[in-house]
Amino acid sequence: MRPAVVLFSGGLDSSTCLAIAKEEGFAPHALAVRYGQRHVHELTAAGRVAAAMGAPLKIVDLDLRAIGGSALTGELPVPKDAPIGPGIPVTYVPARNTVLLALALAYAEVLGAQDLYIGVNAIDYSGYPDCRPAFVGAFEALANLATAAAVEGRARYTVHAPLLQLSKAEIIRRGAGLGVPYALTHSCYDPDPEGRACGRCDSCRLRRQGFADAGVPDPTRYA
Amino acid sequence: MRPAVVLFSGGLDSSTCLAIAKEEGFAPHALAVRYGQRHVHELTAAGRVAAAMGAPLKIVDLDLRAIGGSALTGELPVPKDAPIGPGIPVTYVPARNTVLLALALAYAEVLGAQDLYIGVNAIDYSGYPDCRPAFVGAFEALANLATAAAVEGRARYTVHAPLLQLSKAEIIRRGAGLGVPYALTHSCYDPDPEGRACGRCDSCRLRRQGFADAGVPDPTRYA
Numbered sequence: 001m002r003p004a005v006v007l008f009s010g011g012l013d014s015s016t017c018l019a020i021a022k023e024e025g026f027a028p029h030a031l032a033v034r035y036g037q038r039h040v041h042e043l044t045a046a047g048r049v050a051a052a053m054g055a056p057l058k059i060v061d062l063d064l065r066a067i068g069g070s071a072l073t074g075e076l077p078v079p080k081d082a083p084i085g086p087g088i089p090v091t092y093v094p095a096r097n098t099v100l101l102a103l104a105l106a107y108a109e110v111l112g113a114q115d116l117y118i119g120v121n122a123i124d125y126s127g128y129p130d131c132r133p134a135f136v137g138a139f140e141a142l143a144n145l146a147t148a149a150a151v152e153g154r155a156r157y158t159v160h161a162p163l164l165q166l167s168k169a170e171i172i173r174r175g176a177g178l179g180v181p182y183a184l185t186h187s188c189y190d191p192d193p194e195g196r197a198c199g200r201c202d203s204c205r206l207r208r209q210g211f212a213d214a215g216v217p218d219p220t221r222y223a
Numbered sequence: 224m225r226p227a228v229v230l231f232s233g234g235l236d237s238s239t240c241l242a243i244a245k246e247e248g249f250a251p252h253a254l255a256v257r258y259g260q261r262h263v264h265e266l267t268a269a270g271r272v273a274a275a276m277g278a279p280l281k282i283v284d285l286d287l288r289a290i291g292g293s294a295l296t297g298e299l300p301v302p303k304d305a306p307i308g309p310g311i312p313v314t315y316v317p318a319r320n321t322v323l324l325a326l327a328l329a330y331a332e333v334l335g336a337q338d339l340y341i342g343v344n345a346i347d348y349s350g351y352p353d354c355r356p357a358f359v360g361a362f363e364a365l366a367n368l369a370t371a372a373a374v375e376g377r378a379r380y381t382v383h384a385p386l387l388q389l390s391k392a393e394i395i396r397r398g399a400g401l402g403v404p405y406a407l408t409h410s411c412y413d414p415d416p417e418g419r420a421c422g423r424c425d426s427c428r429l430r431r432q433g434f435a436d437a438g439v440p441d442p443t444r445y446a
Binding site: 063068096101107 | 369
């Protein structure tokens with residue numbers, strides 16, 4: 001099976017993305033980045049989900065706190081119970097998906113993979129600019145100019161974003177059908193010390209509503 | 224003065240690039256990445272050159288050794304006295320400039336800067352795919368899709384690569400005219416424990432030949 005690099009956080013979307021990469025015939029290599037998240041539960045979840053799904057997991061350290069500018073790296077409080085409206089939320093991490101895809105590309109080149117998977121989604125959460133189709137296409141164009149493998153004709157990179165046009169409920173139905181172990185995944189931006197979800201941040205509310213809309217029992221442990 | 228982010232290693236090219244950004248009317252913010260270089264001398268040089276040139280320096284940690292695939296992150300020996308020919312050298316770091324520009328973009332967004340400087344050069348060292356004009360243009364296109372600042376109309380990013388079409392001798396003449404403290408810069412891939420240049424790696428040989436061709440005295444400390 002051909003290898004593919006799957007950007008992976010141990011959350012609902014990237015875990016579903018990994019299952020889709022397997023279904024599409026790839027041997028997925030999960031890549032997680034310890035970028036200064038507020039809590040360790042995200043990477044703990046990444047480890048247990050990747051293990052349960054039989055994918056090797058690589059974790060790269062990158063201290064994005066040095067750059068700052070986001071609630072997810074700790075300078076700003078995570079909003080609770082706030083309306084999810086238009087506009088870019090404070091949980092936006094400047095240029096995060098550009099950074100993550102760049103690291104995925106580096107890893108793909110070393111592995112000899114030509115396929116990158118990223119679980120971005122433009123429907124339920126259109127507030128992040130780097131979750132849009134035009135962004136994904138521009139990165140694919142860049143990848144095919146940026147690497148030795150592409151320039152020497154050994155690789156033609158494809159950036160797969162299979163969740164791009166799916167609602168959260170559609171993602172959950174798709175993943176449930178593929179056996180994604182959602183009970184092991186973690187989505188909350190601000191869990192309690194035991195790793196239980198707050199239920200009130202944007203990520204929790206989108207996830208909870210997604211399970212309800214999908215008609216799939218929600219296995220999340222809430223605080 | 225408008226801020227600009229200058230990718231900075233303390234080497235000859237990026238130090239010249241910083242001087243050009245100042246000359247072009249920007250307040251340069253140097254950004255260096257501790258990415259698992261074989262030696263600490265590069266970042267030591269970055270600190271002393273940025274201080275001498277009056278620019279703030281931000282250092283971000285990113286462990287590219289976890290990804291591997293390059294002589295510059297330690298898995299392969301640095302070639303000495305080897306012909307500099309066509310083809311991509313083992314000192315190529317997979318997707319490095321994509322990763323570095325992504326971090327520069329993140330920092331620019333946080334600073335409110337719209338201008339990125341990178342000291343890539345397509346003439347003397349065409350072996351690196353991510354040192355070519357098409358790559359720089361593709362990243363600029365990506366930057367303008369990737370960030371909240373661009374999408375909300377607060378920024379229109381420009382990637383400046385002022386050394387792209389210059390020979391090493393032309394870079395040195397330009398920098399000497401701008402007062403770049405070349406005696407403080409470091410270029411060697413494999414210095415001795417005191418930080419003195421080996422004189423034999425590709426980077427040393429291009430640098431030494433550049434000073435000779437420019438007719439500028441070479442202040443480098445060789446081992």
